[in-house]
Amino acid sequence: MDPTPTWTDEQWYAADLASVAGVERLRFFPQVVASGSGSVLTTPEGREVIDLSASWTATGMGHAHPAVVAAAELALRRAPGGSVLSGTHPDAVRLARALCERVEVVAPVADRRAYLGHAGTDANDVALRAARHATGRPGIVAFEGGYHGGLGGSQSVSGIHIAAGTTADADLTLVPYPDLYRPWQGDADTLLANTLKRVEGVLADGQVAAVIVEPIQSDGGVLVPPEGFLARLREATQQHGTLLIVDEVKVGLGRTGHFLAHQVEDVVPDLVTLGKVLGNGLPISALVGPAPALDEPAASALMTTIGNPVSCAAALAVLDLLADGTLATSAAAQGDVAATTLETYASSDAAGAAWVGQIRGRGLSLGLELVHPGSQEPADDLVAKTVLAGWQRGVVAYPVRGNVIEITPPLTITPDELQTGLERLVAALDAAVSGEVSDADVAAFTGW
Ligand SMILES: Cc1ncc(COP(=O)(O)O)c(C=O)c1O
Structure with missing residues (x-):
C-alpha cells in the first residue's frame, strides 16, 4: 500500500x-x-x-477510548473473520447474553434473544420484519420526523426520508410526534391525548404489527415528548396486540442519564434496537426481543459478517464502561x-x-x-x-x-x-x- x-x-x-x-x-x-x-x-x-x-x-x-481499543486490538489479532452466521464465538455469545440481561423487554431473560447487526438501519429493518412475522399483520405506525435508517425497510418508515421523497412503506401510517415547542394541537396535555388518539385510531383495525418510536426524536429536531407519552403508547399497543419497538440507536446507552432513554418512564417494550455507541465507532448494532419473534424464521436476516468478533469485543468493552x-x-x-x-x-x-x-x-x-x-x-x-x-x-x-x-x-x-x-x-x-x-x-x- x-x-x-x-x-x-x-x-x-x-x-x-x-x-x-x-x-x-x-x-x-x-x-x-x-x-x-x-x-x-x-x-x-x-x-x-x-x-x-x-x-x-x-x-x-x-x-x-483505550478500553475499546485494547479489546478490539486483541480480537483483531485472534480471528477477525468469525461471525454468528454459520458458527459462533465466545464474544458474540457473551455480548448477546449481556444484552438480553441488560435490555428489558416483555419476555423473561431466558426467553430473550439478541440479533447482532451492523448498523441501526439493519437492526430496525429486522425489528420491523420480526414484528410483522410474529403478529401476522402488515401495518406499521411511525412518526413524522422520525429517523430509523438510511436503506430499505428502515428508510421507508422514516418520516424524514419520506418527507424528502423516499417511497413510504405501503402499510405505514405516520402520526405527528408530540413536539412541545410546535404542538400540532393544544397544550402538553391536549397534545399528548390527541397524539394517542391518532395512534389508537390506527391500531383499532387490528392490522398493525408494530409502533416504532424514538424516545427522543433526535434527527427530527431533538424533540423530548411530553411526560407519559411512552407509557401511554405502551398501554395502547398492548391493548391492541401491537408490538412496541423502541429505537434507542441514537440516544440509548447512557446518554440521557438512563441506561436506555425510555427508562425515564416505566415502559417495557417488545423490541429494543441499539447501535452507534454500542461499538464506539466500530460497526455493530443489536435488537433485543422475545425468542419467538427473533428466532423465526431461521436464516431470514443474513449478512456474512454479523456478530463480527472485533465489533463484539468493542461492544463488550462499551457495556463494561457503562456498567456502574x-x-x-x-x-x-x-x-x-x-x-x-x-x-x-x-x-x-x-x-x-x-x-x-x-x-x-x-x-x-x-x-x-x-x-x-x-x-x-x-x-x-x-x-x-x-x-x-x-x-x-x-x-x-x-x-x-x-x-x-x-x-x-x-x-x-x-x-x-x-x-x-x-x-x-x-x-x-x-x-x-x-x-x-x-x-x-x-x-x-x-x-x-
Ligand atoms: C434513531 C435512529 N435510528 C436508526 C438510525 C440508523 O442508524 P445507522 O445510521 O447506524 O444505520 C439512526 C441514525 O441516525 C437514528 O438516529
Whole structure:
C-alpha cells in the first residue's frame, strides 16, 4: 500500500469529493479528521477541534477510548473473520447474553434473544420484519420526523426520508410526534391525548404489527415528548396486540442519564434496537426481543459478517464502561450544565441570542433551535452558517431538521472541553449573525 500522502486538509477534502460516492455524504462543512482522542479531533494538518457530536453519537465513549481499543486490538489479532452466521464465538455469545440481561423487554431473560447487526438501519429493518412475522399483520405506525435508517425497510418508515421523497412503506401510517415547542394541537396535555388518539385510531383495525418510536426524536429536531407519552403508547399497543419497538440507536446507552432513554418512564417494550455507541465507532448494532419473534424464521436476516468478533469485543468493552452507571449520571449532570450555559447565552445581549428559539433535551442529548427573532420561523440558513463557522473556530456540531443544532458530545467529555466547545459554538452563532459566513460559503454543502 502507498504511504498516506501529506496533503493539506483542503486537498484531502477535494480528493474525497472526487472519489467517495455522494450517496453517502451528509456534509455541512469541509470536515477531514485524521485522528481523535476523547472529545478532540485532529485534522491532517494538525488542527484540533472539539467534537460536540460524537460522530452522531457513534463515538459516545470518546474517540479511541483505550478500553475499546485494547479489546478490539486483541480480537483483531485472534480471528477477525468469525461471525454468528454459520458458527459462533465466545464474544458474540457473551455480548448477546449481556444484552438480553441488560435490555428489558416483555419476555423473561431466558426467553430473550439478541440479533447482532451492523448498523441501526439493519437492526430496525429486522425489528420491523420480526414484528410483522410474529403478529401476522402488515401495518406499521411511525412518526413524522422520525429517523430509523438510511436503506430499505428502515428508510421507508422514516418520516424524514419520506418527507424528502423516499417511497413510504405501503402499510405505514405516520402520526405527528408530540413536539412541545410546535404542538400540532393544544397544550402538553391536549397534545399528548390527541397524539394517542391518532395512534389508537390506527391500531383499532387490528392490522398493525408494530409502533416504532424514538424516545427522543433526535434527527427530527431533538424533540423530548411530553411526560407519559411512552407509557401511554405502551398501554395502547398492548391493548391492541401491537408490538412496541423502541429505537434507542441514537440516544440509548447512557446518554440521557438512563441506561436506555425510555427508562425515564416505566415502559417495557417488545423490541429494543441499539447501535452507534454500542461499538464506539466500530460497526455493530443489536435488537433485543422475545425468542419467538427473533428466532423465526431461521436464516431470514443474513449478512456474512454479523456478530463480527472485533465489533463484539468493542461492544463488550462499551457495556463494561457503562456498567456502574457513572457515565450516565455524569451525562445527566453535564447536560444540565450545558443547558444552563446555553440559557445564559440566550438571555445575554450577544448578537445571536435573539435567534435562540428553544434549548431542550435530556442529559447529553441537547438541541439548540434557532428561529427568526420574535417568531418561531425556522432559521435554517443561520444554522447552516453557524455550524460552518463553528468548524472554522474548532467545534463540530451538526444541524438536525434544518434549524436545530444537535449537541451530543462523547459522554466522557471533560467539563472544560464541553464549556470550550459551547463557547466556540455560540461565538460561531454570533459570527454567523454578523454576516461572517456568506450564502456561497454554505452552498457547497448539501446537508440533509
Ligand atoms: C434513531 C435512529 N435510528 C436508526 C438510525 C440508523 O442508524 P445507522 O445510521 O447506524 O444505520 C439512526 C441514525 O441516525 C437514528 O438516529
